[in-house]
Amino acid sequence: MQESQLRLLMFLQDLLMLQKEMQDFQVVEKYEEMGFALDRKEKIEESIREVTEQLDPELLRRFKMIAHKYDRPLAPVKNGICYGCFVSTPTGSKIVTQARDVIEFCNYCGRILYRMS
Numbered sequence: 001m002q003e004s005q006l007r008l009l010m011f012l013q014d015l016l017m018l019q020k021e022m023q024d025f026q027v028v029e030k031y032e033e034m035g036f037a038l039d040r041k042e043k044i045e046e047s048i049r050e051v052t053e054q055l056d057p058e059l060l061r062r063f064k065m066i067a068h069k070y071d072r073p074l075a076p077v078k079n080g081i082c083y084g085c086f087v088s089t090p091t092g093s094k095i096v097t098q099a100r101d102v103i104e105f106c107n108y109c110g111r112i113l114y115r116m117s
Contacts (some may be wrong), residue, residue, distance in 0.1 A: 004101045006060055006114055012051045013074050016067065019044050059103070066110055075111040083116075085109035 012020030021027045023042060052060055066073035082089055087108040104113045 002090050005056055006101050006112075007104055008051050008055050008072055009103075010114070011058070011113060012048065012055070012057065012063065013072060015044060015051065019048065019072070019080055020071075049093045062105075063108075066112065070109070070111060073112055075106065075109070075113055078114040078116040082106040082109065082113060084111040084112065089113070 019041075022044070055063070063073055070084065072084070077083065077084050077089055080089050080091065080093075081087070084106060085108050087106070089104075089106065093104060102105070104110065106113055
């Protein structure tokens, strides 16, 4: 079963955040103290490659562009509010009126939006 593009973007965002955290010695030290084995840098990079290969190239390009500006390129929408910039989305927006796997961008901050329950 093929993953939705939105789920892949969420997974990619989490992998990139983990990769970034692993570059910080103090964070790695804390994780190791808690019992997490963090010798899997290559596995994270392989997972990032696998996810990016499944994404639509134009969507991946936009994701990367947004990721240069924000640590979290995806933002949830709840009650019509983008939780990236806290600005209301248009009431006719698909993210407000339709299914969860709709991909839209915030008109104000540009983040990729996903709907929260």
